[in-house]
Amino acid sequence: MLHSIRVSNYQSIRDDVTLDFRVPGTTPDRPWLRRPTARPDLRVPTVIALIGPNGCGKSAWLRTLADTVHFAAYSYGHSPGVIPQFPAFASKDALSIPTRIEVEFDAPWLLSGSEELNNVFRYTLELVRGTPNFFPDTVGYEALHDFPRGRPRRLMERRGCERVHVAKKMAIKPSDDRLASVPTNASVLSTLSRMGAETFSRIVHGLTQVQTNVSAIDPIRIDDQTVTHYFRDNPQVKDRISEELRRLDLGIEGMKVLQMVDGTWELVFSHSGLSTDIRFLKESAGTRHVVRSFPSLSFALETGGLAIMDALDNDLHADLVDEILGWYRRVETNSGNAQLICSLHSLSVLDNLEKEEVFIVEKSREGVTDAYGARDVQGVRRSADLRKLYRGGALGGLPRFG
Numbered sequence: 337m338l339h340s341i342r343v344s345n346y347q348s349i350r351d352d353v354t355l356d357f358r359v360p361g362t363t364p365d366r367p368w369l370r371r372p373t374a375r376p377d378l379r380v381p382t383v384i385a386l387i388g389p390n391g392c393g394k395s396a397w398l399r400t401l402a403d404t405v406h407f408a409a410y411s412y413g414h415s416p417g418v419i420p421q422f423p424a425f426a427s428k429d430a431l432s433i434p435t436r437i438e439v440e441f442d443a444p445w446l447l448s449g450s451e452e453l454n455n456v457f458r459y460t461l462e463l464v465r466g467t468p469n470f471f472p473d474t475v476g477y478e479a480l481h482d483f484p485r486g487r488p489r490r491l492m493e494r495r496g497c498e499r500v501h502v503a504k505k506m507a508i509k510p511s512d513d514r515l516a517s518v519p520t521n522a523s524v525l526s527t528l529s530r531m532g533a534e535t536f537s538r539i540v541h542g543l544t545q546v547q548t549n550v551s552a553i554d555p556i557r558i559d560d561q562t563v564t565h566y567f568r569d570n571p572q573v574k575d576r577i578s579e580e581l582r583r584l585d586l587g588i589e590g591m592k593v594l595q596m597v598d599g600t601w602e603l604v605f606s607h608s609g610l611s612t613d614i615r616f617l618k619e620s621a622g623t624r625h626v627v628r629s630f631p632s633l634s635f636a637l638e639t640g641g642l643a644i645m646d647a648l649d650n651d652l653h654a655d656l657v658d659e660i661l662g663w664y665r666r667v668e669t670n671s672g673n674a675q676l677i678c679s680l681h682s683l684s685v686l687d688n689l690e691k692e693e694v695f696i697v698e699k700s701r702e703g704v705t706d707a708y709g710a711r712d713v714q715g716v717r718r719s720a721d722l723r724k725l726y727r728g729g730a731l732g733g734l735p736r737f738g
Contacts, residue, residue, distance in 0.1 A: 337372050337380045337675045338401075338642065339456065342438040346403075347396040348705040350425040352436075355397070355707055357384055359692045364718070368665035368693065370673045374442035374456045381693045382664045384677040385685060386707070387726070388697035389735030393705030394679035395550070397697065398646050401677070402550035404437050404461060409543040412519070412526040418471045419521050422463050426703070431468040434476055437461045446539055455482035457491075461523075474520045492524055500524050507535045547632035548644040555646040558628045560616060564601050566631050568593040577630045581605075584656060586623060603627065621651040626660075633676070637663060640672025646679050654684035661685065686723035691716055696726075696733040708732075 344352040359369060359379050369379040386394040403421040414420070422437075424430045440458045460479045463472035479493040494500040500515040502508050508515070508528065518527045525543075528536035549556045558566075567574040578591040589606045592613070596602055603616040605623070616624065629645065636643035649657040657680070663669045664676045686694065694710040710716060713731055725731050 337370065337382075337442055337673055338384070338677065339372075339378070339380055339440040339442065340438075341397075341401065341440075343397070343400050343436070345424050345430050345433055345435045346400050346437065347423055348393040348425065348699060348703055349396055349400070350427070350430060350704045351706075353705075353707055355695055355709070357381060359711075363692060366690065367667050368690075372442040372456075372673065373444060380675070382670055382673065382675050383661050383689065383693050384675070384695060385661070385689055385693055386677070386679040386695050386697050387683070387686070388699075388733040390681075392697045392699040392733065393707070394697045395646050396705060397707060398548075398550045398644050398677065398679060399552070400437060401439070401644050402548045404439060404459070405543050405546050405548070407461070408459065408523045408525045409529075409540045410526055411522040412530045414519075414521055416519070416521065418469065418473050419463060420471060422472055423470050424465070424472075426470075428468070431470060432465060434462045434464045435472055436463075443542060446542060455484055457482050458488070475523070478524055480525070494518065494524055505535075506533075508533050545635075545639060546642045546644065547636045549629065549632065550644055550646045555650070557625075558631070560603075561601075563628050563631065564593060564603050564616070567591075567603065568601050570631075573631065573634055576634060577627065580630070581623070581626070584626075584659060586620075588623070591627070622653060622656065625651045626656070629660075633660065633663065636674045636676070637670055637672070638674075640674050643674070643676045644678070645676065647681070648678040649680050649682045649685070652682075654682050657682055657685055658688050661689070683723050683726060686726060687721075689722065690718070691720070691722065694722060696731050698733040 339358055340354060340356040342354040343349045357380050368382050370382055371379055386397060388394050407421060422435045424435060438458060438460045440456060442456050446457060458481045460477065462477035464474050464476035465472050466474060477495055480491045481488045482491055490501065491503045491506055492500065497520065500518055502510065502515065514528055514531045514533065518524050525536055525539055529540035574591065574593060581588040581591060587607050589608055592604050593601055594604055604613040605619060606613050632643055664674060691710040695707055696710060697705060697707045699705050710722060710731055716725065
């Protein structure tokens with residue numbers, strides 16, 4: 337589970353901003369507040385909702401996470417030169433300073449087999465620009481720490497072109513030549529994984545399990561053929577979404593995967609009162625969005641993993657959005673502490689979320705994104721009507737017109 341994320345000089349996030357998802361000890365127990373096995377004294381929400389007007393930087397926060405996961409897992413394959421991620425804030429001075437990201441999380445899979453596998457971890461990445469540029473070209477600093485007994489311990493660290501330091505428990509010797517072979521524009525984690533270092537391969541495999549629809553521009557929509565073949569090859573998941581669609585009162589009685597006369601496969605839906613099945617392309621935009629999103633949402637729930645979803649409520653009725661969030665908030669549907677961090681536009685979600693789950697994103701007239709928890713706004717009581725407070729301007733993050 338994510339505990340916090342700290343970012344500076346990434347897209348519209350110019351200043352050093354931290355989103356801390358850990359809740360105070362005075363917060364009442366709730367089913368959607370989970371105690372990570374790494375730190376049973378902490379509690380973290382299973383749903384983190386980013387709320388704010390169009391263009392305020394909600395997607396930038398999600399892209400920060402998605403870019404960091406992608407870089408740590410896949411950057412060894414990058415061509416030499418500019419790192420095609422992590423754009424700087426669009427000002428002249430920002431083009432010469434590093435982009436820095438720091439993520440704290442718990443991940444029992446990260447050091448599987450270790451007696452301390454339940455530690456909290458912190459991954460730090462600093463990317464520098466040799467010349468003024470929108471994108472960085474070199475890793476200036478990268479590190480992975482854990483926190484046995486609450487104190488940071490270095491598991492992996494590299495500073496610029498210096499040789500990579502690794503702790504003994506990472507199962508690679510300090511004299512290993514692979515430590516001197518890390519490209520200046522690639523992650524140590526990705527590189528050593530590709531070079532066959534077992535512990536690093538396990539870490540990268542865990543990172544590849546993170547589910548996301550985030551892209552550099554618009555949210556990714558899985559193409560029809562891919563989603564159809566996924567449900568064809570995973571009949572248990574197909575049965576689950578068929579049941580969910582039936583329960584969500586969309587008039588759908590079930591979803592099937594059928595092979596057409598020309599040999600192609602299609603999703604078809606049976607509806608109450610209709611004598612003919614409806615093909616996927618003829619379904620509503622909301623139904624198509626649910627079907628395309630379900631594999632990622634379901635996988636995270638099954639594995640106790642992380643889903644990062646941009647514009648989750650696009651084309652969806654407010655009650656359906658509440659139901660999807662409920663999959664993560666309820667113990668009976670999320671027994672493994674899966675976590676969903678998402679951006680939303682529908683303010684009706686504020687009727688059912690509590691202040692620890694809501695983070696407000698806003699942008700200044702200078703184009704600088706800021707973000708903070710609704711719980712951090714002074715005077716917000718637990719019984720408060722969050723939607724009313726937001727609409728009244730008490731929480732900030734309102735759109736400006738004119």
